[in-house]
Amino acid sequence: MAVPEQNAISQQDRAEMEADMLEAIGRWVEKEVRPIAREFDQADEYPAELVEQMKELGLFGATISPEYGGLGLSATGYARIVSRICEVWMAPTGIFNSHLIMASCVERAGTEAQKQKYLPRFASGELRGGIGLTEPNAGTDLQRIRTVARRDGDDYVINGTKTWISNGIKGNCLAVLVKTDPEADPPHKGMSLFLCEKGPGFSVGKKLKKLGYRSIDSAELVFEDFRISSDQLIGGVEGRGFQQTAGGLELGRINVAARGVGMARGSLALALAYAKERQTFGKPICQHQAIQLKLADMSTRAEAAALLVEEAARRYDTGQRCDLEAGRAKLFASEAALENSTEAMRIFGGYSYSTEYEIERFYRDAPLMCIGEGTNEIQRIIIAKQLIERC
Numbered sequence: 001m002a003v004p005e006q007n008a009i010s011q012q013d014r015a016e017m018e019a020d021m022l023e024a025i026g027r028w029v030e031k032e033v034r035p036i037a038r039e040f041d042q043a044d045e046y047p048a049e050l051v052e053q054m055k056e057l058g059l060f061g062a063t064i065s066p067e068y069g070g071l072g073l074s075a076t077g078y079a080r081i082v083s084r085i086c087e088v089w090m091a092p093t094g095i096f097n098s099h100l101i102m103a104s105c106v107e108r109a110g111t112e113a114q115k116q117k118y119l120p121r122f123a124s125g126e127l128r129g130g131i132g133l134t135e136p137n138a139g140t141d142l143q144r145i146r147t148v149a150r151r152d153g154d155d156y157v158i159n160g161t162k163t164w165i166s167n168g169i170k171g172n173c174l175a176v177l178v179k180t181d182p183e184a185d186p187p188h189k190g191m192s193l194f195l196c197e198k199g200p201g202f203s204v205g206k207k208l209k210k211l212g213y214r215s216i217d218s219a220e221l222v223f224e225d226f227r228i229s230s231d232q233l234i235g236g237v238e239g240r241g242f243q244q245t246a247g248g249l250e251l252g253r254i255n256v257a258a259r260g261v262g263m264a265r266g267s268l269a270l271a272l273a274y275a276k277e278r279q280t281f282g283k284p285i286c287q288h289q290a291i292q293l294k295l296a297d298m299s300t301r302a303e304a305a306a307l308l309v310e311e312a313a314r315r316y317d318t319g320q321r322c323d324l325e326a327g328r329a330k331l332f333a334s335e336a337a338l339e340n341s342t343e344a345m346r347i348f349g350g351y352s353y354s355t356e357y358e359i360e361r362f363y364r365d366a367p368l369m370c371i372g373e374g375t376n377e378i379q380r381i382i383i384a385k386q387l388i389e390r391c
């Protein structure tokens, strides 16, 4: 994919470039992703060849500025690409999604030296990774994390355990949230974010077995006296990690919402094709009104979700705060994915239960959208707080 001239990109050029990219992604998805999705998912096998193709397509630098070697896509263009891939198979997007959240933390909050050192290598896919926030005792309530980084001369020494970390095994660099001042009150003032490249003292615990979202590795990470230079502290100042993380999660929520749109559309597409083929009582089941009602609701949910994602992404692109919009999009689109996959299972009848068909994967993958980047319970709280504050 050709990278546009640095910094000189007009809105029209950008729109054209993003439309071209979306078309290229569509071709790639049909040619390379669809044929292998079922087999790789069921074997829980890492799609290494797809990763090489993703590098070629520029996906590891999709939202990184051209100045640092990325494509500089808008959140809107990026969300459309994510949706398109998830219409067929959600898991491969996880290989670059949390990687780009890490990159966005560096680009928004890192020092210039950190940007120069890391962003071009992130954009090319040479260094890949994600974000390490969750711990065995703390997911939603991140201020309770126990991983600690203690200053030792020019270095820090990190000890603690992270869990559920996407790309934890295949990735070689992760943005890791720690406490630099465990006594701070409130706790978030003592939290910092480090860019950790794997090395002595930073090991991978176990690969976690999962209901869905297979083929992408989710792992426990263990830090035992992991020594890291203070140059790796994002932004170079302690105590900003919680805010830096929260900033990255706005893009993360748009991204999960976009996945939800793709999965809601993908479930509908599979159900519609099946309903046109499958006959009962002398006609295709799509001619039964009970099935038509389901198809109509599924289509409406998917496209309503798409509009909410477009709204959130547009706002993100204008640099405005978008936690309300991203929260609404994430909540609605993830529930749409879950409902559409469940309704599609009903339309497939007994065959929904067969691993010979694709729909059971959507049904297993969809619940994650309601958990990741802030559970939907928390999204509702964020939405309500914003309504009270803004309106």
Ligand SMILES: Cc1cc2nc3c(=O)[nH]c(=O)nc-3n(C[C@H](O)[C@H](O)[C@H](O)COP(=O)(O)OP(=O)(O)OC[C@H]3O[C@@H](n4cnc5c(N)ncnc54)[C@H](O)[C@@H]3O)c2cc1C
Binding pocket: 098, 130, 131, 132, 133, 134, 137, 138, 139, 140, 141, 163, 164, 165, 166, 167, 210, 213, 218, 368, 371, 372, 373, 374, 375, 376, 377, 378
């Ligand atoms: C496949 C997968 C991949 C993941 N990838 C990553 C990753 O790359 N990096 C990473 O850091 N983490 C990752 N996670 C972890 C994920 O972000 C957490 O699971 C999520 O934040 C929820 O945390 P928890 O599981 O500890 O649930 P808990 O925080 O224990 O919550 C349990 C339940 O209580 C509810 N709840 C909690 N607090 C409140 C409240 N105040 N009000 C109302 N309800 C509340 C929650 O909504 C939920 O329903 C991943 C998880 C999975 C399953």
